[in-house]
Amino acid sequence: MTNHSAAENQHSVDTKHGAKVASAPTSRAALRKAVVVGGNRIPFARSGGAYSHSSNQDMLTAALDGLVARFGLADEEIGEVAAGAVLKHSRDFNLTREAVLGSALSATTPAYDLQQACATGMEAVIGLSNKIKLGQIDSAIAGGVDSASDAPIAVSEGLRAILLDLNRAKTMGQKAKIISRIRPKDLSPDAPSTGEPRTGLSMGEHQALTTAQWKISREAQDELALASHKNLAAAYDNHFFDDLITPFRGLNRDSNLRADTSMEKLAKLKPAFGKSLGDAATMTAGNSTPLTDGAATVLLASEEWATARDLPILADIVDGEAAAVDFVHGKDGLLMAPAFAVPRLLARNGLTLADFDYFEIHEAFAGTVLSTLAAWEDEEFSKTRLGLDDAFGSIDRTKLNVNGSSLAAGHPFAATGGRLVASLAKMLHERGQVDGRPARGLISVCAAGGQSVVIIMEGR
Amino acid sequence: MNPHNKTSRPQQNSDKYTEFVSRGLGKDLAKRLGLPQPAILRRYSPLAPLVEGPILVVGQGAGADAVATVLLSWHQDVRRHTAPKEKLGAIVVVLDELGHPEQLSAPMLSVAAALRGLNRNARVVSISRQASSTDTPAVAAARNGVDGIVRSLAKELRAGATANGIVLANGIAADAPSAMSALRFFLSGRSAFVDGQFLTASCAGSVTEPDWTKPLTGSVAVVTGAARGIGAAIARTLARDGATVFVVDVPAAGDHLAAVANEIHGTALQLDITSADAGERILEHAISRYGRLDIVVHNAGITRDKLLANMDGAKWDSVIAVNIASQLRMNEVFLASPAFGNNSRIISVASTSGIAGNRGQSNYAASKAGVMGMVWSTAPLLAERGGTVNAVAPGFIETEMTAKIPFATREVARRLNSLQQGGKPGDVAEAIAFFAQPNAAGVTANVLRVCGQNLVGQ
Numbered sequence: 001m002t003n004h005s006a007a008e009n010q011h012s013v014d015t016k017h018g019a020k021v022a023s024a025p026t027s028r029a030a031l032r033k034a035v036v037v038g039g040n041r042i043p044f045a046r047s048g049g050a051y052s053h054s055s056n057q058d059m060l061t062a063a064l065d066g067l068v069a070r071f072g073l074a075d076e077e078i079g080e081v082a083a084g085a086v087l088k089h090s091r092d093f094n095l096t097r098e099a100v101l102g103s104a105l106s107a108t109t110p111a112y113d114l115q116q117a118c119a120t121g122m123e124a125v126i127g128l129s130n131k132i133k134l135g136q137i138d139s140a141i142a143g144g145v146d147s148a149s150d151a152p153i154a155v156s157e158g159l160r161a162i163l164l165d166l167n168r169a170k171t172m173g174q175k176a177k178i179i180s181r182i183r184p185k186d187l188s189p190d191a192p193s194t195g196e197p198r199t200g201l202s203m204g205e206h207q208a209l210t211t212a213q214w215k216i217s218r219e220a221q222d223e224l225a226l227a228s229h230k231n232l233a234a235a236y237d238n239h240f241f242d243d244l245i246t247p248f249r250g251l252n253r254d255s256n257l258r259a260d261t262s263m264e265k266l267a268k269l270k271p272a273f274g275k276s277l278g279d280a281a282t283m284t285a286g287n288s289t290p291l292t293d294g295a296a297t298v299l300l301a302s303e304e305w306a307t308a309r310d311l312p313i314l315a316d317i318v319d320g321e322a323a324a325v326d327f328v329h330g331k332d333g334l335l336m337a338p339a340f341a342v343p344r345l346l347a348r349n350g351l352t353l354a355d356f357d358y359f360e361i362h363e364a365f366a367g368t369v370l371s372t373l374a375a376w377e378d379e380e381f382s383k384t385r386l387g388l389d390d391a392f393g394s395i396d397r398t399k400l401n402v403n404g405s406s407l408a409a410g411h412p413f414a415a416t417g418g419r420l421v422a423s424l425a426k427m428l429h430e431r432g433q434v435d436g437r438p439a440r441g442l443i444s445v446c447a448a449g450g451q452s453v454v455i456i457m458e459g460r
Numbered sequence: 461m462n463p464h465n466k467t468s469r470p471q472q473n474s475d476k477y478t479e480f481v482s483r484g485l486g487k488d489l490a491k492r493l494g495l496p497q498p499a500i501l502r503r504y505s506p507l508a509p510l511v512e513g514p515i516l517v518v519g520q521g522a523g524a525d526a527v528a529t530v531l532l533s534w535h536q537d538v539r540r541h542t543a544p545k546e547k548l549g550a551i552v553v554v555l556d557e558l559g560h561p562e563q564l565s566a567p568m569l570s571v572a573a574a575l576r577g578l579n580r581n582a583r584v585v586s587i588s589r590q591a592s593s594t595d596t597p598a599v600a601a602a603r604n605g606v607d608g609i610v611r612s613l614a615k616e617l618r619a620g621a622t623a624n625g626i627v628l629a630n631g632i633a634a635d636a637p638s639a640m641s642a643l644r645f646f647l648s649g650r651s652a653f654v655d656g657q658f659l660t661a662s663c664a665g666s667v668t669e670p671d672w673t674k675p676l677t678g679s680v681a682v683v684t685g686a687a688r689g690i691g692a693a694i695a696r697t698l699a700r701d702g703a704t705v706f707v708v709d710v711p712a713a714g715d716h717l718a719a720v721a722n723e724i725h726g727t728a729l730q731l732d733i734t735s736a737d738a739g740e741r742i743l744e745h746a747i748s749r750y751g752r753l754d755i756v757v758h759n760a761g762i763t764r765d766k767l768l769a770n771m772d773g774a775k776w777d778s779v780i781a782v783n784i785a786s787q788l789r790m791n792e793v794f795l796a797s798p799a800f801g802n803n804s805r806i807i808s809v810a811s812t813s814g815i816a817g818n819r820g821q822s823n824y825a826a827s828k829a830g831v832m833g834m835v836w837s838t839a840p841l842l843a844e845r846g847g848t849v850n851a852v853a854p855g856f857i858e859t860e861m862t863a864k865i866p867f868a869t870r871e872v873a874r875r876l877n878s879l880q881q882g883g884k885p886g887d888v889a890e891a892i893a894f895f896a897q898p899n900a901a902g903v904t905a906n907v908l909r910v911c912g913q914n915l916v917g918q
Contacts, residue, residue, distance in 0.1 A: 062715065069718035069728035072706075072749065104722035239711075242730045246714040310749050 034129035035460065036315045037306050039422020040067035041296035042248035043255065044410035047148035050251040051293040056085045056092060059248065060099040060145040063295035063418075066246030067141065068104045071299055071311055075104070079137025081111035082124040083297070085145050086413035086448075088115070089152040096143075118364065119322070119445045119453035120144045121296060121417020126320035126455065128300050138305040142421070144414030145295035151191065158186040196448065198328045203335070203448065204365065208274025208283050210333025211367030214374040218282035221366035222266040225287040225407045228363055232404025233259035240403055244422055256290055256410040273365075287366035292410030296418030298425075315425035315441075318456040321345035327450035332385075335368045337452030338444040339375040343386050345454050346442075353393040357434050358427055358441040360420045363406040368446055403427065417445055421455065428459025475858065475874065478881050498881035499620030502581035504649035504890055506673040506700070511647050513549025513579045514539050518570045523634030524554035527587065527643070530635050534644070542574045550583040550647050551575075556634045558588065558602035568609065581620035585646045586610050587634050590627045590660065607658070614656030614913050615878050622646075622655040622879075622913075629662045638665030638902025641894070644672075650890035653855075653883035656913035663843075665902030666803075674702030675897045680750040681705045682742055684733050685760030687713035689859040690809065692720045693885035694757050697893045699724035704750055708733065708742065709760070733760050733786040739793030743800070752799045755896045758787045758808040761827075763861075768822045776823045783827030788834060795841060804847035807895045808835060809888065810907055812855045816916040828853070832907050839905035848904035850895045855911025858882040877912035 042063050045051045051059060060083060068074055083096040092098070097111040116123040121144035128140035155163070162181050169175045195202050211221070235241060236253055245252075271281035272288060299311075306313050323341035325332035332339075338361070346352060353376070361369045375381045376392040386392055403423055406416060424441045431439035439459035446452050478498040480486035490497050502512065514537040517528040531538045531552070539548070553571050558564065571584065578584075591603035606625060614623040624646045626639050633639075638661040645651055645659070671677060681698045685691040686707035699705045704726065709717045711730040721728035729745050731738055746753035761783045764775035787808060794800040813821050814828025831851055838849045856862060856873045862882065865873065874882040891910050894900060 065722060066714065066718045066728075069721035069726075072721070072725065072727040074722040074725045239732075239735070242711050245711070246718050246728075246730070247712060248715055252712045310751070312748065 031133040032135060033303055034132035034300055034317045035303055035306060035313045036317065036421060036425035036457070037299040037301050037311045038067075038070060038314060039244055039296065039298040039418060039425065040070055040246055041244065041415065041419050041422065042066070042294055043245055043251045043253050044292050044294035044412055044415070045251055045255045046410060047291040047293055049149070049255050049293070050249050051147065052149045054147065054249060054293065055150050056088065056095055056145045056147050056295075057099050057102065059147065059293065059295035060095065060143060061102045062246070062248045063143060063145070063297045064099055064103040064105065064141065067297045067299055069246070070243065072309075073105060075106050077106040078109045078141055079139045080128060080131065081105075081109060081141040081143070082114055082128050083111070083141075083143035083145065084113045084115040084120040084124065084414050085147075086115060086117055086120065087146055087148060087151045095145075115414070116453065117447035117449055117451060118362070118411070118413045118416060119447040119451060120414035121298075121419075121421070122320070122443065122445050122453035122455060123322070123417070125298060125300065125317060125417060125421050126453065129317040129320070132300060132302050138302045140300045141297050142300060143295065143297035143418045144412075144416070146412035146414045147293045148291035148412070149293050154190040156186050156188055156190050158183070162186065196327075196334065202273070204273035204283060204288055206327065206334035207365045207367050208277065208281065210336060210371050211282060211365070212274065212277055212280055213333065214371040216282065216367050216370040216374065220370055221282055221287040222263055224363070224366040224369060225266055226261060226263055228401060228404045228407035229258050229261050230404075231402055232257050232408035235403035240426070244426060254409045256292065257404075257408050261286070283365060283367055287407065289364060289406045289411040292412045294410065294412035294415045296415040296422065298418050298421045312429070313460045314429040315460055316438075316458045318458050319345060319349055320453065320455045321348070322451065322453045324452070325450040332450070333371065334448070334450050335364055335446035336371065336375065337450055338446050338454060339372050339381075340386065341452045341454040342376075342442065342444055343388070343392050345456060349456060351440075351456070353395050355440060356395070356442050357399060357431060357439045358402060358424060359395050359400045360405065360424050360441065360443040361400060362411075362416055362420065362443075362445040363401065364411065364446055366407060369400075372444070417453070420445065421457070424457055425459075428457060431459055475881055477871070496875050496880040497618075498875075498879060499580060499618070501620045501652040501879065501881075502649045503652045503884075503886065508649060510534060510536060510644065511549035511583060512581065513537070513547050515550045515552060515647070516540075516542060516548050516574050517552050517554065518567050518574075519554030519556075521554065521557045523556040523587070526633065526635035527552060527554050527640075530640050530643075542577065546577060547579050548574060548577050548582060549579055550585065551578070552643065553584070553586045554634055555586055555588040555606055556628060558599065558606075560598045561602045561605050563602060564605055564609070578617075578621055581652075582617075583621065583647050583651075584610075584613060584617065584623040585643055586623075586625040587639060587643070588625060588627060590629050592630070610658070611656045611913075617878075620652075620879065622651065624651065624654060624656065625658045627658050627660045629660065632661050632664055632902070636661055636664040636902060637899050638663065641665065641897055641899035642903055645891075645894040650894055652890070653879065653887035653910050653912050654891060654908065655878050655911075657909050659903055659906055659908060661902050662904055663902040665900065666898055668898060670898055671702075675899070676755070676893065677702035679703045679754040679896070680746055680752055681755035681757065681896065682708060682746060682753065683757040683759055684708045686720055687716035689861060690854065690857060690885040690888050691759040692716075693889040694759055694892050695720055695724055695726065697886060697889035698755065698757070698896065699726060701893050701896075703755060703896070706745060706749070733790065734781045736789075738786060739790035742790065743793060743797055747799050752801055753794065753797075754801065754803065755805045756790070756794060756800075756807070757892055757896075758790070758806070758831075760786070761809060763821070763824050765820045765824065767820050771823065779823040779827050780830075783824070784830040784834065787831065791834070791838060802846045803898060803901060804842065804845065805896045806838065806842065806847070806849040807892045808849075808851045809892075810851040810853040812853050812909060812911050812914055812916065815853055815907070815909070816914075835907060836905050843904060846901060848895065848901060850904060851907045852888055852891045852895070853907055853909045853911065854883065854888045855909065855914040856882045857888060857910075858884055876916075877914040879912035881912065883910055883912060
């Protein structure tokens with residue numbers, strides 16, 4: 001079974017390589033460019049904290065208003081706004097449009113919701129960039145928001161069925177009969193979970209298996225977590241976020257940031273996931289992301305639109321790619337899709353890992369990042385699963401998540417893509433030229449359902 | 461956040477007493493008990509008339525005639541003599557030809573005869589010449605005499621009426637554009653909380669007649685400390701007058717700053733003005749987004765009050781760093797840039813504490829008196845390129861900050877001026893917007909108090 005699916009996977013990779021690499025240069029050269037003008041997010045708050053009583057709409061509206069203020073867009077009509085939330089109330093069916101209506105943007109700005117789990121913001125960036133490249137729109141705002149604090153709680157399936165029947169009942173007698181079906185167990189609410197519907201395992205338990213599979217040590221994970229906190233704290237100290245974040249509800253910084261954490265402190269934490277592995281359990285609250293509330297937005301545009309408004313151009317959205325793994329039946333871990341998406345995207349663009357100056361690999365868990373890197377360095381994996389002649393490669397760790405990532409900042413699922421794209425765009429712009437070419441960056445985000453979305457950007 | 465409320469303004473504490481004594485039972489009661497009776501002041505609106513009623517121009521010389529002509533060109537109802545029982549909106553007394561204190565008598569008695577006919581919120585404005593050591597003693601005595609007249613009359617007037625003066629430098633005509641821009645300011649509701657004060661017209665200024673409803677059209681302005689209070693009011697007022705405004709405040713105040721920026725269709729720049737490159741970053745923002753910078757309003761300021769005996773280094777240094785050192789450093793950057801063009805404006809917010817001193821505010825008063833020194837010394841540097849630099853010194857202004865003063869102290873502080881009430885953030889903003897006007901080009905190196913003629917200091 002596993003051999004079979006491996007062969008299939010390999011086949012599809014090869015096909016994609018061949019087809020896309022051959023066709024890409026001519027077809028994409030005809031398109032105009034989609035650029036990142038800038039971004040804005042609110043500080044991320046650990047769930048149950050500063051944003052406990054803020055809704056997704058509140059947070060997304062605040063993030064939009066900060067973006068509008070940064071770029072002078074009050075009452076401007078934007079081509080389209082796309083954003084989404086992973087944990088979403090059914091009443092928020094038009095969440096993004098409602099946020100636009102509550103924001104300082106023109107009320108004639110269209111908007112739509114989308115959702116691709118933790119890759120929501122990334123997919124919003126790619127979709128809107130493509131529309132800009134095609135000339136369908138000139139400007140766009142991509143974003144995402146999530147609240148684990150204000151999460152929807154549904155009634156049980158039993159009660160839901162009874163209530164729907166009740167709604168259809170016509171006579172008092174029918175109604176009384178239906179109401180009499182309610183049992184105490186029907187009254188317990190159904191809260192959302194991060195569990196995978198097809199396995200019943202939480203994301204952390206899935207990653208614990210992958211972490212063990214790739215033999216990632218506790219120490220390596222804690223080192224990555226420590227670097228994330230140190231890098232994020234330094235970025236704040238260097239005023240990196242002065243034009244990327246607008247405060248909200250009295251919070252000025254990501255509340256999960258622990259600037260004073262240390263290897264000793266991280267080492268003291270007990271395993272939180274993979275406890276069934278016994279002594280081999282390595283994943284703690286310190287090297288896993290906490291549930292987080294927050295929102296992030298990115299302003300995208302054609303070059304002409306940005307130039308006409310004297311707005312900055314920070315970076316190009318060069319290309320993007322989605323991938324998925326069969327984590328249910330196959331041998332890949334739930335969060336290992338980036339290991340496939342990145343090689344495909346790089347091949348299509350004729351690039352290798354050595355051609356990048358910054359890597360933003362979303363830290364769902366430290367183990368996720370390290371498992372992905374391990375897979376790329378693994379000759380066997382690269383040959384059999386990626387269809388390459390040799391190991392895909394390793395990356396210079398000094399280029400990885402240099403201003404901190406999700407382990408320190410937190411991870412409001414749909415908001416992470418916006419945070420990454422805006423931050424990387426600024427880093428690439430500040431870096432300028434490298435060896436006579438624009439600074440280049442890669443973003444990789446894994447997502448529930450065994451998915452991944454990755455993006456290449458170049459600085460201006 | 462209420463999605464229906466796109467912009468939120470911080471609530472200002474209202475002066476309930478003034479509302480109470482302005483009508484009905486409260487009005488009677490205050491009158492019988494001899495309590496202060498502050499008036500509801502006439503404040504500026506672009507649509508409101510310049511003054512409410514005819515303007516009496518007192519004075520016999522060519523200067524008075526010229527001023528009357530300017531007022532007519534502004535479509536004002538001008539009188540050269542009082543008519544019996546006619547109510548007046550303003551008296552302009554032109555004293556530009558004084559040679560001896562004895563010559564004060566005739567014009568001042570004409571003013572006296574008209575005082576009882578003044579409407580509520582009327583204006584008395586003098587136009588006289590600067591006394592200097594090169595004058596003959598009699599001329600200097602006459603000219604300086606006007607100072608005493610205006611400050612006394614300001615204390616005498618009631619019902620929201622004010623008295624202020626324009627001082628002409630030698631060689632400046634009474635109807636010079638700079639003097640007339642100051643006259644327009646004093647007559648209008650812009651000067652509602654300015655009382656017993658003088659503006660000096662040191663050169664003639666430009667002769668262009670702007671669109672008076674939007675006099676700042678085409679200008680690019682930056683306001684620091686604009687997230688709330690007086691700074692936010694300044695940003696709103698400059699935008700109302702037609703300027704393109706970007707607002708600056710520390711990143712921690714960014715959410716309030718964004719709301720202000722969006723309300724006025726400007727941009728927000730989160731920036732600590734004490735950072736070494738603050739001036740460069742403001743200039744870079746101005747140039748990249750708007751192509752240039754015309755108006756700089758240094759409003760950002762902090763207080764760290766302590767008696768000097770209890771002062772520590774952190775409290776002293778932070779106040780100096782924010783309130784004056786940052787301004788000096790930023791001004792150097794602006795003055796060195798061609799983007800800070802001709803007709804440029806720098807306007808700083810000083811404080812009456814910097815003029816009169818205040819117990820427990822030696823650090824703050826040092827910084828604010830320092831601002832005044834900076835203004836005087838920067839004026840010649842800017843004059844070379846047609847720019848001006850001025851300061852506004854607010855007295856007791858109703859803000860979130862003064863709302864925190866204990867009730868009794870606050871109530872006393874409010875009444876300690878000729879208008880017997882606290883000012884509003886907009887009153888400070890109006891004075892700043894006046895200095896920013898192209899027509900105020902000849903008005904430089906002034907420190908204008910917006911204090912309702914507070915009893916302390918000048």
